[in-house]
Amino acid sequence: MALYVHWPFCVSKCPYCDFNSHVRESVDQEQWRAALLRDLACEAEAAPGQKLGSIFFGGGTPSLMPPETAAAIIEAAERHWGFAPGIEITLEANPSSVEAARFADLAAAGVNRVSLGLQSLDDEALRFLGRAHGVAEGLAALHTAQDVFGRVSFDLIYALPGQSEAAWQAELARALSFGTGHLSLYQLTIEPGTRFAALAAKGELAQTDPDHAAALYELTQRMTEAAGIPAYEISNHARSGEESRHNLAYWRYQPYLGIGPGAHGRRGGSVTQRHRKPENWLSALDRTGSGIVEEAELGAAEKGIEALLMGLRLREGIDLSRIAALAERPIRELIDEAAIHRLARQGLLEGDESRLRVTPAGMLLLDAILAEIVLG
DSSP: OEEEEEEOOBSSOOTTOSSGGGBOSOOOHHHHHHHHHHHHHHHHHHSOSOOEEEEEEEESOGGGSOHHHHHHHHHHHHHHHOEEEEEEEEEEEOOOHHHHTTHHHHHHHTOOEEEEEEEOSOHHHHHHHTOSOOHHHHHHHHHHHHHHOSEEEEEEEEOOTTOOHHHHHHHHHHHHHTOOSEEEEEEOOOOTTSHHHHHHHTTOSOOOOHHHHHHHHHHHHHHHHHTTOOEEETTEEEOTTOSOHHHHHHHTTOOEEEESTTOEEEETTEEEEEOSSHHHHHHHHHHHSOOEEEEEEOOHHHHHHHHHHHHTTBTTOEEHHHHHHHHTSOGGGTBOHHHHHHHHHTTSEEEOSSEEEEOHHHHTTHHHHHHHHBOO
16 A cells, blocks of 8 residues: 655746746745644545555655654554555656755665656756756756665656657656656646646747657667666656556555545545645544545446546556456456457557556557557
């Protein structure tokens, strides 16, 4: 089982924040530590018995969470559930000097893995992406992280407007030279409601040609495979044994708990959603002892389809008998077998009677493939 801890606060306006209530110059740390521990206790009562395999501190700027708060949550989680051997405890961090200065204390609190949002190794690209850090500061944070934590991951965004194949090849080669065991490599997508969507609507942002984006993706696969850090998920690459245990819990459709404002969870066949706005979450905790705003039972078919959609993101694919068991119906009622055979002949899918997976070539067309094979 996995635990996600959402720390909602940013210290300055970030282009990815949805609303200004996330921005705080100061936070009552004792109040928030106590509130998170109460929310944690609520989940422990609702989902007892399974040991935790991972904890992930994410959200706004969780690396600015006081180490004392991280330590208190880790200690309480171990007391409530116990830890599986080799538990992975990840902190999501912006690569700034201020946050890097806290890494040693956070490691002492129990964090053993960090995920850094480098996003680019080009200063102009970082300005385009709205990031506050520059390349030099980001790399300094990376080197500090590598000195402090046993496992380090960082992310990069590619297929930026005007980015050539040669430019991405050079940037990725540099990234691979740092020797981290995990990389998250995402193509830029234009999401509705974002600054990028507004720029695109005004004609001020040219989207990358799909054929060029495909060429960049294929280059990425070749280079990471050659470096011994292949893709295990459509956008995530790792050396053997360094895959993100926490994210694998999502993609393998295993139970996970979420605490803190806006956190989601899946447990006991139900989906949980906590109040998103920090003040509403605190108020709910005071009234009811829980930050949950909604808890709903998932239908069997819905669970089967969710597991199928998540699992096909993985190179390992899905166990068809498990999907059928989750859905409580034959697999032929969930997937279009004729479409699967057709796509297999095209080299986009492969498998047998027990498993189904998307090929590396098929990952380029994952959304279209899912739309074709999933019934209903």
